[in-house]
Amino acid sequence: MSAAFSIPPNAVRVWRGYRAPSLAQADFFTKLGTVFVPATVKMQIAVGLEGYLPSVPCGLPDKPDSVPDETAILFWDSQDTYTDGFKTLAVRTYTLTHGAVYRPPSGADFPTLFAGSLASEKPVYLIDKPADWMHGPVRHLLGGRPASKRPDDFRAGIAAALGTIQRNGIDGAIACAGDEYLVYWELGGVGSGIDALGAELDWSKRTDLAPTTIDAGLWNVWPGMTINPGDGFNMKFKRRWET
Secondary structure: OOOOOOEOOOOEEEEEEEEOOOOOHHHHHHHHHHHHHHHHHHOOHHHOOOEEEEEEOOOOOOOOOOOOOEEEEEEOOOHHHHHHHHHOHHHHHHHHOOOOOEEEEEEEEOOEEOOOOOOOOOOEEOOOOOEOOOOOOEEEEEEEOOOOOOHHHHHHHHHHHHHHHHHHOOOEEEEEEOOOEEEEEEEOOOOOOHHHHHOOOOOEEEEEOEEEEOOOOOOOOOOOOOOOOOEEEEEEOOOOOOO
16 A cells, blocks of 8 residues: 555545434444445545545434434545546445435535635635645544533634644544534544633543554445444545555
């Protein structure tokens, strides 16, 4: 596998997922470990997946329902590569399986370059240069809005902290804030602003994403992954252009 591959910072899908109320929490974890997380890798390498970093805060003590139950960033070499994937039967089939597991407002979006302010549910990237998130330490922070702050004030405080991170420099950073939550990922550690962001949150969780490999294919007999509340992964795999 290559030591590094430069991926454009706007070619990432920022996923925020919420467990369907009809699905028991134990069943949610089972489906993530036996279907969704491994299938995301195994069914999308062939259409150009370049990196996949999921986390599962579902089930953590005192997590507000308004904070996503699963988060992920999924990298491609371009936005067109992602869009072109839907021309294939495999990607269309994989996408249809989500309906029974997630509820609205679950979804993913491409980010835009952070310019000093945050709009609700609009992801941003802070560093306008390519990076390879599969090959490097990644930390993830997510949390909820303090009840004492209005949503606009909450996002303004987050934006101020992001501005400091952007000015100080870091290898890569991605964020998205809604009215009730923040999700944030950072690559590397120089100039980290996670502490400042954490100060803007009420409930929060920080996770160092664990390098993880799936040693099975789509047609192997395999029980799946075991996923527990708070787990986060940096999935390691050979990209389609690697030998």
